[in-house]
Amino acid sequence: MNIEQEMSLKRISTHVNFDKVERKLYGHDIGAMPSLVRPLIGSTIPDAVVQPESEEELVKLAAWAHENKIALTPRGKATSGYGGALPVKKGVVVDFWRLRGVVVIDEKAHTVTVQPGISWEQLDRKLKAKGLTLRLYPSSYPSATVGGWLAQGGAGFGSYQYGYFRDNVISAKVVLPSGEVRTFQGGDLDLISEAEGITGLISEVTLRVQPDEELDYLAISCPDAKSLQGLFQSIIAASLPIWSAMFINPKMAEFKKIAPQPEHHGHAEAPVDLPVAFLLTLTFRKGVNNRIRSALPELLDRHDAKLLPQEIADHEWESRFRLMVVKRLGPSLAPVEVIVPLRNLAHVFDEIGRKVGQPLVKEAVVIPHGAHGEPEVVVLGFIPCDQRRFSYNFVFALALTVMNIAIKNGGRPYSTGLYFNGQANRILGKERVKRLKVFKQSIDPERLFNPDKVLPGTLLGWFMRLAGIFEPFARILGNAAPVSIGWRPTEAVRGIPPDVVWYAYSCSQCGYCVDECDQYYGRGWESQSPRGKWYWLREFIEGREKWNQKMVDTIIVCTTCELCNKRCSAALPIEESWMKLRGKLIQDDKRLTLPPFVMMEAAARAEGDIWAGYRKDREKWFPEDLIAKHGSQIPEAKNIYFAGCTASYVEHDIGMASVRLLDKAGVDFSYLGQAESCCGTPMLVAGKWDTFTDIMKSNIAAVKAKGADTVISSCPACDMMWRHVYPTWAKKLGIPYDITAKHYSEVVSEKIEKGEFSFPDNGNKPQTVTLHDSCHIGRVSGVYDPPRTLIKAVPGVKFVEMEHHHEEAHCCGSVLTLIKEPAVAADIGKSRLDEAVEAGASKVLALCPCCQFQLRVSADKKQVPVEVTDLATFAGNALGYTFPDPHPEVRAQWAVFDAMIKLMTPQGFAELMGTMWPELIDAMPLKMGALMRFFGRKYPGMLDLMKPMFPVLFPVLLPMMMPKVMPAMLSRVAKLVPMPEYMAEQMPFLMPKVMDGLMPHMIGDVVPLVTGPMLNYLKGKA
C-alpha cells in the first residue's frame, strides 16, 4: 500500500492502524497454521487494520478497495479456526469491534436488530435486561460476534430446539463490493450465511430471540457411543421439550480432570470428579422439569445410561465455555470439526477410535432437525499436540482422517473457510455453490472481498484435496507423532519465566478476555488485550519480536483488574503473569517504568507516601475526639485501622468516615499514625520491588509493634496487600506473618447482621444509589455482599445494580491508565459512570480512594451527571456526621499530576529544556558552552557539522550539567506545575531523584527534540 492509499484510508476512518505489531495481531485466527501449509499461503500480515464506526464508512471502504484494487478481509473476533478471517492477500482487515450496538429490541415480536460486531454475551446481557434471551449461541459466546456467526454459519447451545443459526435470522443488511447496501432475507440469506464475507460486509443482523425463562439442567453418563446414539434417538422419539443437548467424549472428561484448574492468588479450585464416560448435559426450561425427569428413567435404563449427581450437571453447565482448558495439556490443539448423521454416530466414533491413534477430545451438540431434515450431530474435536514440532503437520492432517470417516458415513466437514474450500460442494451443496459463484462473479469479479475463501479453485484447496487422497499415509505419520500431553517448560526462554512461556502457548486465542479488558476497550487495539499480549510473547519467545519501551509500557499499564483471569477459557493466571513480567522488566532488567512512579518512589522512600506529603502530617486527618479512644498513641491493640496514602493526604473524608463508622459499630481498634507507610501497591505494579519490599517490611513491623493481629482497611489496594500479597511475599522472605485482613465493610456489616448496629432513621430523603465494585476488593478478595449490606441498611436508600457488577464489574480505569494516558482513563471512567446513569442512580458509591479519584476526574472531564461518593462517607452522613468535601483537594492534586505527567515525557522535558538554554549552555563542562556560543555567532555551519555528535554527547554531558542547572529547573518546574507548598518544599530533594531515574532512559528520545531548538538558540534565531 502506498502513502497516498494510506492517506486516503485515513480519510475514511479515524481508526486505522499501520503499526507492525498491531497488523501482525490481526493477521491470524485461533488456528495454528501447519508449516507445510504456510508456504502455499505466504504472509498473512495485512497492510492495515480498519475499525469502521458506521455503515457509511463500510460503503466508503468498499469503494476505496475497488478503486485501489486492495483486498478487504472482514474479522469478527477471529474465533473461527479454518482461516476464513486470514488476510491471505494482505490488504486491509476490517475489524467490526466498533460496530457493536443494539439497534432495536422488539419486545413484542421477540426480535432484535444489532450491529455485527456485538458479542453473544453482550447481546444476551442487553436482552436479559428486557426479559428476553438468545434462542441459541455458539460455545464461543463470550467473544464471538453475531456477524461472525452468520458469516461462518453453525450450531451451538440451543440448537436442539432451534437448529442452525441461519434459520433464526430474519434479515441481514450487507454492504456489497459495489458499495450498494442490500437487505437479504429468506432464501437469499444463502448468499450471506456461510459465505464468510466473500459477498459483502454484514452491517446489521435481525434475529429471533425468546423470553428469558429459568433453565434447569441434568447430566447423564453413557458407557459407549452405541448407548449414546440410542439414548439420543429415544429422547428425540419421545419429543422431550429440551432446549439444548451437548455431550463430551470420555477422553475430554479425562483431560478435563487432569487439566490445571483456575487459580486465585496461588489457590487452585478443586476439580469436580467427572466419570470417564460420554457425558451428556441436557438443558430445558424449569417449567418442563417434571415432564423430563419423569420420562428419563425408563430411557436411561433402556440404554444403560446413568443420571449423574446435580453437582456434575451444575459444573458442566457453568463451565460450558471453558472447553479450552484442555489446551493447557497440549500446548496446541489440532482442530477437527465434522457433522454426522445421528444414525451413524456410533459407527463414526468407533472408526475414529480405530484409525486415530492420537488422543482426540470431542464436544458435540445434537440437532434433531438437521440440514437434511434428519437428526445430526455437530462434533468439535481437538487433538492436543505441539505446533512447534514438524510432526504437527501430520497430527493436523488427522483432521482429514476424521473428515473421510464422516463423509463415508453420510456426514460432511463443518466449514469451508480457507483450508476446506475444496469441500464446498459437500459442505454447502452443489446448487448453493453454483449460486454463490454466479453472485460473486456479478458483484466482485476482481475477488477483492475475502479472497480465496469458501469457493473451490484455490491452490490451497487443491493441495488439501490431494492431502485427502494421501490421507492414509499422512495418518501413519500423524499416529506415529509423539503424544503431547502435559507439556510444561522448566527453563526460562529469552528471559521469560518458564510458567509464563507455558501460558503463552496454552492461550487458545479464543478472545474471551478481549472485550472486557479495560486496557483493551479503553484503547481498542488487540496489542492491549491479554490475547494480543500472549500472541506477542510467543513471537518474542520465537525470536521474531524484541522488547521496546512501547511493549514494556503495554505490560505495565494493565490495571491489574483481574477480569481476564475470571474469563479465561484456559484458566490462565493472566494478571499474575503480567505481574511477573513487571518484575523481570523493571526490577531485573532495569527498564523504564511509568515515569510518575519514579516520582512516587522518591516520595515513598523519603516520607512513606506517594503524594509527596510529609510523614509528620500523615495523621492530621484523624478526628480529634476519637484520638483518646482509637488514636495512634494507644500502645497496644488487636485491630489496626490502616488508612493508606490517599485517605491520609487527599480524600480525608474516607479515613474520617471509616473510623467514625467503626467506632459507632462498637469495634475496638487503634491506628498506626506516622508509623503507617504507603501499602506498596504502586511500587509493586511499577516493578519497583526493592522499594515495595522495604515498605512492606516496615508496615508489618509497625502492626506487630502494636501487638495487633488484624488490619482493617478502607482502601481495596491496601486490603489486597494485607490479605494476599504481604502473606505471599512474607513467606518468600521468611518473615513470620500471622495477620488477618478485613475491609471495614465486612466488620460493620457483620455487626449489622448480628443486630448490634443500625442506622438511625433521620427522615433522609429517598435516593437511588449504586455501588462500584472495586477490582481489588471484589474480584481479588471476594467482598461483594458486605458493602451492599451496609448500603441497604441506610434508611431511604433504593439500591440498583449497574450492568456489570460483582465478579463481572468493570474497572474504573485507575491508576495505571490515569497516570499513563489520562485521556484513555477518562473514556474508561465515563463508560463506568454511564452504566450508573443508565441504572437510574444519582450517586455512585465507591469504596476505593483511587476509584473515587479517577471517577471524579472522569465525571468532571466528561460532564457525566452523577455524583461520586465514598461509601464510608455516605454511611457516616447517614449517622449524622459531616466531612470535608474532598473535591477541591482531588481537583488540586489532579492538576499537579496532570502537569507532572505531561512534564515527564520526552516532549515535556524537551519543552522544559527549551525554557532554559542560557543555563544549560553555561552548565556545559570544559568550557564547551562558551565554545558553542562562539561557533553559533561566528561559524554557525560548524554547529550543523557537530549535529550528529549530540546523541553521543548529551547522555555523557547531562549528568555533569544537572547539579548546576537544578536551581533553574526547579524554578521552571514550579511555574509549570501548580504544586502545594509542602510538595514545592520537597522538590529540591525529589527532582534530582526523578531526573536520575528518568533521564538515562529518556535521553535518546529527548535529544532529537532539543537539538534543533538548541542550535537555533546558539545561532541567535530563538
Ligand SMILES: Cc1cc2nc3c(=O)[nH]c(=O)nc-3n(C[C@H](O)[C@H](O)[C@H](O)COP(=O)(O)OP(=O)(O)OC[C@H]3O[C@@H](n4cnc5c(N)ncnc54)[C@H](O)[C@@H]3O)c2cc1C
Ligand atoms: C472456544 C470456542 C468455541 C466455539 N464454539 C462454537 C460453536 O459452538 N459453534 C460454532 O459454530 N462455532 C464455534 N466456534 C467457532 C467460532 O467461534 C464461530 O465460528 C464464530 O461464530 C465466529 O465468530 P467470530 O466473530 O469470531 O468471527 P470470525 O472468526 O472473525 O470470522 C468468521 C468468518 O466470518 C467473516 N466475517 C466476520 N464478520 C463478518 C462481517 N461482519 N461481515 C462479513 N463477514 C464477516 C470472517 O471473514 C470469517 O470468514 C468456537 C470457537 C471457539 C474458540
Ligand code: SF4
Ligand atoms: S488485569 Fe484487567 S486490565 Fe489487565 S489484562 Fe487483565 S483484564 Fe486487562
Ligand code: SF4
Ligand atoms: S488469555 Fe485465555 S481468554 Fe484470552 S484468548 Fe487466551 S485462552 Fe482465551
